[in-house]
Amino acid sequence: MAKQFRIAPSILSANFAKLGQEITDVITSGTDIVHFDVMDNHYVPNLTIGPLVCEAIRPVTDAIIDVHLMVKPVDRIIPDFAKAGANIITFHPEASDHIDRSLSLVREHGCKSGLVFNPATPLDYLDYVMDKVDMILLMSVNPGFGGQKFIPGTLDKLRQARARIDAYTEKTGREIWLEIDGGVNPQNIAEIARAGADTFVAGSAVFGKARDTDPNRYNTVVGELRAALATV
Numbered sequence: 001m002a003k004q005f006r007i008a009p010s011i012l013s014a015n016f017a018k019l020g021q022e023i024t025d026v027i028t029s030g031t032d033i034v035h036f037d038v039m040d041n042h043y044v045p046n047l048t049i050g051p052l053v054c055e056a057i058r059p060v061t062d063a064i065i066d067v068h069l070m071v072k073p074v075d076r077i078i079p080d081f082a083k084a085g086a087n088i089i090t091f092h093p094e095a096s097d098h099i100d101r102s103l104s105l106v107r108e109h110g111c112k113s114g115l116v117f118n119p120a121t122p123l124d125y126l127d128y129v130m131d132k133v134d135m136i137l138l139m140s141v142n143p144g145f146g147g148q149k150f151i152p153g154t155l156d157k158l159r160q161a162r163a164r165i166d167a168y169t170e171k172t173g174r175e176i177w178l179e180i181d182g183g184v185n186p187q188n189i190a191e192i193a194r195a196g197a198d199t200f201v202a203g204s205a206v207f208g209k210a211r212d213t214d215p216n217r218y219n220t221v222v223g224e225l226r227a228a229l230a231t232v
Ligand SMILES: O=C(CO)[C@@H](O)[C@H](O)COP(=O)(O)O
Pocket: 010, 012, 013, 035, 037, 068, 141, 142, 143, 144, 145, 146, 147, 148, 181, 182, 183, 184, 201, 202, 203, 204, 205
C-alpha cells in the first residue's frame, strides 16, 4: 500500500494581508495541514501570530491546524490555542519546565500533542513520554525564520526518530506522526521521506514565488512535491 504523506504549508511565508484566501488556495491545491508558527521574540528572535489569528482562520478551513509553539513558557498559552481551534499543538521541550505536564495539558484541551526537536536537541526527551505524544516534529533548521537551508544531519536524526516510532507502534499499535520542518522543497522531499518523515512542512517553497491572485497558483509546486513523494 502506498505510504500516506501529508503536506503542511507554513503560513509564515503566506501573504498576511490575504491570509484567509491564501489558506483556501493552498489547501485547494492539494495540501493537508495548515502549519501555524508562533514566535514570541523570547524563545526565538522573531515575533509572529497568536490565538486571535488562529481563531480568525478557523472558520476559513476544515483542514487540520498544526500550531508550532516557539514560545517560552508554553503552559499559559496552550488553552488559548485550543479554544481558538487548533487541532495539534507542539512545543519545544526546552521551553517547558514540566514536559509531561505540558503534553497532558494539550490533550486535556482536546488537541493532539507533540514535541519539537531543534537540530541540536537530543531525542532522549522522548524516553518517558512516548505515550503522551501524537506527533514528533524535527526541525531541519534553527527555529525563528522561514527560508533557511535544510541541515543535512537531520536525515540521520529522522532515521533514529522513525526507528523509535516503529518500535513503539509495534508494541502498542498506536501511530505517531513524524513531521519535518525547515528548508523542505521539491528537490529534497523524497530523500526526507525515505529517511522516515510522513508529514512535511514547507513555507517558502510553497508560498515563495506566487503572489498574484490566481487561485491555482500553488498547484505547480504542490504537484512537484507530490510527484517527488510518489517516487518513495
Ligand atoms: O518553524 C519554522 C521556522 O522556525 C518553519 O515552520 C518555517 O516557517 C518553515 O519555512 P521554510 O523553511 O519551509 O521556508
